[in-house]
Amino acid sequence: MCCTRLETLRLLYFYPESFNIMDPELTALLIEADELEDELDEAEEEAWWLASASIASRHGLSYCCAVPCRTAPYTGDAYVLELLKTRQPRRCQEVLRMPYQTFSNLVDFLKEHTSLERSRHVSLEEKLMIFLSIVGQPMGNRGAQEKYQYSGDTISKYKISYYN
Numbered sequence: 001m002c003c004t005r006l007e008t009l010r011l012l013y014f015y016p017e018s019f020n021i022m023d024p025e026l027t028a029l030l031i032e033a034d035e036l037e038d039e040l041d042e043a044e045e046e047a048w049w050l051a052s053a054s055i056a057s058r059h060g061l062s063y064c065c066a067v068p069c070r071t072a073p074y075t076g077d078a079y080v081l082e083l084l085k086t087r088q089p090r091r092c093q094e095v096l097r098m099p100y101q102t103f104s105n106l107v108d109f110l111k112e113h114t115s116l117e118r119s120r121h122v123s124l125e126e127k128l129m130i131f132l133s134i135v136g137q138p139m140g141n142r143g144a145q146e147k148y149q150y151s152g153d154t155i156s157k158y159k160i161s162y163y164n
Contacts, residue, residue: 076148080126096129097136103128122150127158 083095084103092100107125110116118124130148133139134155139147144155 072146072149074149076126076130076150077121077123079148080123080129083129084125096132098132122154122158130155130158 083091087100089099092103096103107128110124110128116124116127130144133147134144141152141155145152
């Protein structure tokens with residue numbers, strides 16, 4: 001740390017975003033302040049309590065009061081069903097990067113010759129469409145999360161399952 005213990009604690013209180021809570025030096029400082037609580041003067045003790053409260057509130061706002069972010073009125077499944085139901089040649093080519101019949105044949109092939117199958121909430125067609133969206137278009141994990149309304153973990157799981 002670049003400052004005295006009191007200055008560091010005050011900086012932590014007023015600018016908590018500038019500190020990495022997992023920083024070993026910061027953790028050591030807070031543990032030391034906690035252990036030396038009896039030896040802290042009034043200003044250091046107040047700064048320690050304010051810094052602790054700041055860290056706790058920042059953690060609470062970040063992790064305990066999470067705001068849902070995948071809240072579109074449609075689901076990925078609804079999007080896939082709508083696309084496959086229309087069978088519009090141009091749209092299928094743009095989204096799937098292949099004609100509808102080729103996509104349908106690929107799904108049938110995967111069902112017969114691989115261990116890939118429908119999961120509890122995601123159809124094989126949707127899994128394949130997620131995979132094709134990521135590898136066939138300039139779309140990353142976050143774009144697929146938004147388009148299909150799934151978490152990053154779910155998107156990664158379906159993308160990786162095709163590589164294995």
